[in-house]
Amino acid sequence: MGNKISGRKLADEMQLEMAAEVSAMTVKPGLVVIIVGENKASQTYVRNKERTAEKIGINSKIERLPETTTEEDLLSLIAQYNQDEQFHGILVQLPLPEHIDEQRVLLAIDPDKDVDGFHPLNVGKLLTGQPGLLPCTPYGIIKMLQASGVEMAGKQAVVVGRSNIVGKPMMHLLLREDATVTVTHSKTVNLKEITRQADILIVAIGRGHFIKADHIKPGAVVVDVGMNHTAEGKLIGDVEFETAQEVASLITPVPGGVGPMTITMLMEQTISNARKKDK
Numbered sequence: 292m293g294n295k296i297s298g299r300k301l302a303d304e305m306q307l308e309m310a311a312e313v314s315a316m317t318v319k320p321g322l323v324v325i326i327v328g329e330n331k332a333s334q335t336y337v338r339n340k341e342r343t344a345e346k347i348g349i350n351s352k353i354e355r356l357p358e359t360t361t362e363e364d365l366l367s368l369i370a371q372y373n374q375d376e377q378f379h380g381i382l383v384q385l386p387l388p389e390h391i392d393e394q395r396v397l398l399a400i401d402p403d404k405d406v407d408g409f410h411p412l413n414v415g416k417l418l419t420g421q422p423g424l425l426p427c428t429p430y431g432i433i434k435m436l437q438a439s440g441v442e443m444a445g446k447q448a449v450v451v452g453r454s455n456i457v458g459k460p461m462m463h464l465l466l467r468e469d470a471t472v473t474v475t476h477s478k479t480v481n482l483k484e485i486t487r488q489a490d491i492l493i494v495a496i497g498r499g500h501f502i503k504a505d506h507i508k509p510g511a512v513v514v515d516v517g518m519n520h521t522a523e524g525k526l527i528g529d530v531e532f533e534t535a536q537e538v539a540s541l542i543t544p545v546p547g548g549v550g551p552m553t554i555t556m557l558m559e560q561t562i563s564n565a566r567k568k569d570k
């Protein structure tokens with residue numbers, strides 16, 4: 292179909308440029324990814340990140356910690372990487388096990404190495420319109436929309452989902468692009484009436500094929516953040532792609548849409564941090 296936005300293709304193009312940039316640097320960018328526990332989906336994302344880093348020439352290190360890791364042990368590992376000049380980015384894979392306080396962990400990361408953009412200081416900068424590290428998923432979505440020539444200024448944007456890692460930062464980035472933004476969630480009444488107003492519909496709820504053609508205004512741009520595994524082990528989005536693409540003017544697929552862009556923005560922010568140390 293002609294109306295598919297390929298995040299995969301844009302990600303590959305950006306990664307090629309980034310590889311060239313890295314090869315010209317004297318400092319080798321370093322990224323550490325810390326993952327606690329055995330979450331199967333998390334393992335896939337971590338492997339994808341590792342493979343992409345290698346392709347670009349970023350030194351990536353994966354710290355795999357057992358599910359039983361204490362909060363104190365995790366905090367001291369973060370403190371160690373905060374000091375380590377070899378690493379320009381630190382990512383702690385979320386969600387963390389129940390016994391670990393996520394906000395305390397995010398607060399422990401050096402805000403200058405917070406390539407995920409989840410530290411409260413970077414969240415505050417986003418809210419107040421100051422430059423800072425950005426959450427990679429919403430940042431990648433904005434890049435994809437820009438690359439596809441989607442006008443955001445003055446448009447009605449509707450975000451479905453209000454998580455700290457996707458929905459809320461998405462709202463702020465769209466606002467920064469001068470869209471008029473509505474955020475919806477599980478307590479929203481008459482969701483369909485609201486999504487049908489959207490010129491730009493961003494869906495991040497984590498429910499396979501929840502959004503269907505009748506949620507979508509004809510001609511709308513639809514971005515599907517969802518990553519859901521079916522019982523058969525197939526990866527599907529939050530949007531029913533086959534029917535939605537008949538109504539939407541542009542739509543992102545799963546896989547091959549938002550996911551590859553998220554990883555690309557993670558690498559971009561790591562490189563940009565390392566460049567600050569480069570001659």
Ligand SMILES: NC(=O)C1=CN([C@@H]2O[C@H](COP(=O)(O)OP(=O)(O)OC[C@H]3O[C@@H](n4cnc5c(N)ncnc54)[C@H](OP(=O)(O)O)[C@@H]3O)[C@@H](O)[C@H]2O)C=CC1
Pocket residue numbers: 428451452453454455456457458475476477478479482495496497498516517518519549550553554
């Ligand atoms: N491609 C990528 O790079 C990434 C993909 N993801 C994927 O995106 C999806 C969302 O992730 P994340 O934001 O972390 O998820 P969370 O579970 O943290 O948040 C889900 C949000 O969706 C809302 N929601 C749930 N059900 C409904 C419903 N029926 N109607 C309206 N809103 C609803 C929830 O509302 P309430 O607040 O009221 O509970 C909540 O705000 C997941 O599938 C995840 O795997 C996530 C990050 C990156």
Ligand SMILES: Nc1nc(=O)c2c([nH]1)NC[C@@H]1CN(c3ccc(C(=O)N[C@@H](CCC(=O)O)C(=O)O)cc3)C=[N+]21
Pocket residue numbers: 333335336339382383384385386407427428518526545546547548549550551553554
């Ligand atoms: N601190 C933190 N930062 C994150 O950015 C973060 C996180 N925690 N926790 C989990 C979510 C999820 N996430 C994805 C990234 C890439 C793909 C991705 O590459 N997807 C591919 C294919 C995946 C596959 O084939 O299974 C695609 O959509 O084409 C998916 C999901 C980052 N997250």
Ligand SMILES: [Mg+2]
Pocket residue numbers: 386387388389391392393
């Ligand atoms: Mg937790």
